[in-house]
Amino acid sequence: MDIKWNMALLSMRADRYWNKTRKKISIQGTDVAGFAKSKDWSFMENEEENHALVADEEAPIEFALMAKSSYDNEVFDNSLCSKACKKNTDSLNSKITELSDKLSDIKTNLYHYKLGLAQVEARLVDYKSQEIKFYEKIRAIEFELNNKNIKIERLTNELENAKKEKDHLDSKLTGFQSASKDLEKLLESQRSNKNKEGLGCSAVPPPSAQVYSPPKKDMS
Template identity: 35%
Template sequence: SNGSQIKFKDINQIDEDDMEEMDIKWNITLLSMRADKFWKRTGKKISIQGSDVADCKKNTDSLNSKMNDLKSELSDANTYRESNLESIKILKNEVETLKEEKDVVDG
C-alpha cells in the first residue's frame, strides 16, 4: 500500500511540459513501430521529405508493367466489344429480313 502511494506522489510531481514531452516521444515510438511493420509487410519504405510529408516510394518498373498490362487488356476488351456490336448489327438485319419474308409468306 505504501509503495503505491509513493508512486502516486511521484506522478503528481511530474511537470506538465515533461508529460507532453513523454507523450510526444511515446507517439514517435509508436509511429516508428508502425512504419517498421509496414516496411516488413509490404517491402515499401516510407521516406519523410520536408517537415510533414510522408511518401511511399513505389517500384516504377512494376507499376509501368502493370499499367501496360491493363492498357493491353482494355484494348482487347474494346476490340471484343466492337466485334460483338458488329455481330449484333448483322443479326438484327437478318431478323428484319426474316420478318419481311414471313410477312410475304403469310400474306
Template identity: 40%
Template sequence: LSMRADKFWKRTGKKISIQGSDVVGFNKSKVECFNCHKMGHFARECRAPRNQERVRKESYRQGSKTEEKSSKALMAIDGVGWDWSYMANEEDHALVVDGETPAEFALMANNENKVFDNSLCSKECRKNTESLNNKIHELKNNLYEANIYRHSYKLGIDQLEGRLAEYKEREVKYIKTIRTLEMDKEYNLRKIKKLTSEVETLQEEKDVIDGKLAR
C-alpha cells in the first residue's frame, strides 16, 4: 500500500499517508474528464452532452444493476476504500480506510495528459475468477478425456467395420457355395431317380425271365 501511495504522490504531486483518518489533498486540475476529455473535472461533473458510445458501453457494463444514490466514488485496493465524495463539492477531502468497500469503483487521475487507471478485483471477484478458472481447467480435462474416448471408440468402430466387411465377403462366398451344393443335390436327386427307374425296369424283366424258367 505504501508503494501505491508513493506512485500516487509522483503522479499527482501530493504526498499522502494512510494512517487511520489522515487527511490529504488532491489536485483536480490533473484529472481528465472521460466525456469531453478536458482537464479539471470528472465525467459526472461534465456539462457537455454525454458521449453516446460511452453511454452504450456503460449501459452494457451495468446491465440491470441499479445506480447508487450516494455521490461517493470509491476505489478498493487490498481492502482500502478511497473516498472521492469531494467531486460534488469544491473542497478537497480525505482518503478513508474501509475494509468492506466494494471493488466496483476505480480511481482515475491524470498527469502530463496521461490517464492513470488502476482497478483491482475484490476478494469475492478473485474468488469467482479462481472458481471459473478451476471450472475451465476441469472442463478442459473432461474434454481431453472425451477426446481420448472418442479416439478409442473410432478405432473400435474402424476395427468392427473391417471385420464386418470381411464377414460380408465370407457371406458372399458361402452363398455361392450353398447354391453350388444345392445344384449338385438336385442333379444327384435326378440321377438317383433315373437309376431307381432303371433298377425297377430290370427287376421287372428279371421277374419275367424267372417265370418263364419256372415253367
C-alpha cells in the first residue's frame, strides 16, 4: 500500500509541476513531459519554494491517502516527503491522535452517562411503582378515616341522646326524692299523733254535719 501511495504521490507531483512549468520530465529513458533525459527529480530539491508550495497544496490529499491506508491511525513515514510535507504530516498525525484521545474520552463519558441514565430510569420505574403502592395505601387510609369519622359522628349523636336521657332521668329522680321526703314527713306525723293518743289524749271527732229537725206532730 505504501508503494502505491508513493507512486500516486509522485505522479501527482509530476502533473502539478508540468502544469506549472510546462517542462517535460524524463524518467529512466522515457519522455514523460518533454524534459531532457539527463534531468532527474533533483529539480524538486533545488526549487524549495515551489516544492513547499506543492507540498502545502498536497497536504489534504496526503492526509486522505494516509487515512485510507491505515485504519488504526498509525503515523505514516514517507522518506520521499519534503520537510514541509513531513511537518504537515506530523501535525496532522498529532491532531489525529489528540482527536482520537478526545473521542475515546467522549465515548467513555457517554458510556458512563448512559449507565447513569439507565440507573436513573430504573429508579424512576421503582419510584413510580412505589408511588402507586403509596397511592393505594393512602386511598385505603382515607377510606378507613372516613369510616371512623362516620362512627365518631354516630357515637357523638348517641352521647348527646344519652346526656338528654340522663337529664330527664335526673329530673325524675329529683321528683321521686322530693315525693319520698314528703311521704316520710307524713308518716312521721302520723306516728307522732298515735303516740299522743297513748298518753291519754283522745282525738275529738268533728261535729256532725247533719241538720237537726224537730219531730213532727201526729195529726191523726
